[in-house]
Amino acid sequence: MESTEHLHRQIEGLEDLRTIVKTMKSLSAVSIRQYEQAVEALGHYYRTVELGLQATLGPMARPRTQRRRRGESPRSAVIVFGSDHGLCGRFNEEVSTRALERARTELAGSGWHRVLVVGALAAASLEEAAQPLEEILPAPGAASRITATVQQMLVRVDAWRSRDGVDNVYLFYNQPRARSGYRTTEEKLLPVDVDRLRRVEEERWPSRSLPFFTMDPWRLVAALLRQYIFVSLFRACAASQASEHSSRLAAMQAAEKNLDEHLEEVITTYRRVRQAAITTELLDVVAGFEAVSGDGGE
Template sequence: METLEGLSEALETAGDIRSIVRTMKSLSAVSIHQYEQAEAALADFEHTIELGLTALLHDRRAHGRPLPETAPGKGGEALIVIGSDRGLCGRYNETITRFGADRLGDQAVFLAVIGARAAARLEAEGHTPDQSFALPGSVAGLTSTVQAVILEIDRWIRTEGVARVRLVHNRRQGRVNADPHERRLLPIPKITLARLADADWPGPGLPFFRMPPEQLLSWLVRQRLFVILYRALAEALASEHATRLAAMQRAERNIEERQDDLTAAYRRKRQESITRELLDVVAGFEAVSTPDETHEDHHDDLPKP
């Protein structure tokens, strides 16, 4: 049976939880904006890398050379999955791990996971990650995380003969906060190279370069890899916080409804308590006053002297 004290404590607890939810909503809203800005900031750099590839491919064509191979491995495959380190973000990790597991199938694929919760889910499904990375806690940590992943890709290529690397992550798409998306990191698709080779140069003449073409190609491919990973990681983190924001909004509505129910129950219980106390006072008054009236009645019956 609910008591006034119990209802009062429940109301206080609900208020505390609501304050926490509001704080998490504010943090997620701010984080979404920061990661979206970080992702957009690299758009110009990505365009610069594509211009460099365009100049290099034009030079190769002028010398009668075919489109280059951008992954020197022997044929191995690798998959990188970006998930989450933290909870309270709905089905964010479930969505991306299921999407990634479908692309793994029964193949022998090297697997790297960014995000402890996604790694745990994949391992529970029988896909043990070969390498795991923690998600950065802020925009400032994006660069170091991306560099660590690139070093792992380099190791795969050198020691494991990996020639194809794919990336899966969630991103915001319209009203959907966690829409799974796949990108090929290596090799650069032939259709992309052909598009860049056929692109018109925006200036009056092609630039020249002194660096050996193969060395320049390697550097441009690495920079393109950095940009794609950086933007994908920023998109994934913005998606995570958007999913968490939506979850917190639903939680806040549920808490408000719970608070309304508790407040109504508290008022009813308080009114019952007040009514019971008044009845006790009335009953006590009647119990005290009744003997006096009886005594007065007996006194009137006594014979007069």
């Protein structure tokens, strides 16, 4: 039987651990909201950029796609969004597995010449699967740091396109579900789906004033496309961070439940052991009293 001192130390340790878990729950809940607000705010800007592309692409001819030499396969690059910290379930493993599965099936013919990873743990999962990585970026610790991370990614994407001749860029990230949890998402960043933008063109313009522009159309489209890519990367990064904290919140809720159950068991055991010790002491006192009383009677 365990001693009351040992059980008391266990109770104190479990209570300290429960305090840490509650703090992490609170931090995750606050973090989820700030990333959700960042995505919501970006949605209006995304719509503005989309309308700008709709207005500029309408009167322009369909852009020509870059053609490769015969027998030369297209080159692809990948950006995988993960986390730097654990305690978030299989968050990093799932997004890494999805990226690797995609690489070994539909994109196997193109070859993944460049892989950039956001988050040390996602990078570790990919390296464990023998996937070479070009660069690892730290995950932004707050919504205010996403812009700096996206700017680093934009520099890398520009280098892929201009220096390495990369044709396709894919994003892999976890996206929050409507109620709880997340789903792993794949998004094609480049080349931009012009057909989808032309479908947007068929929508009714939101005002009576038709748009017009005076600057060079190709320069305007290039500027808008850069903003379009920026928004896509920002949105993927923010969604990944929100999913990370959502997964951590769920893990902490499960941990708190297990801790409460275990703490209740230990407290029950502590009370039983303490009661048994008190009963034993009382019996010893009674036995001693009876022994003393018996000696006095003789």
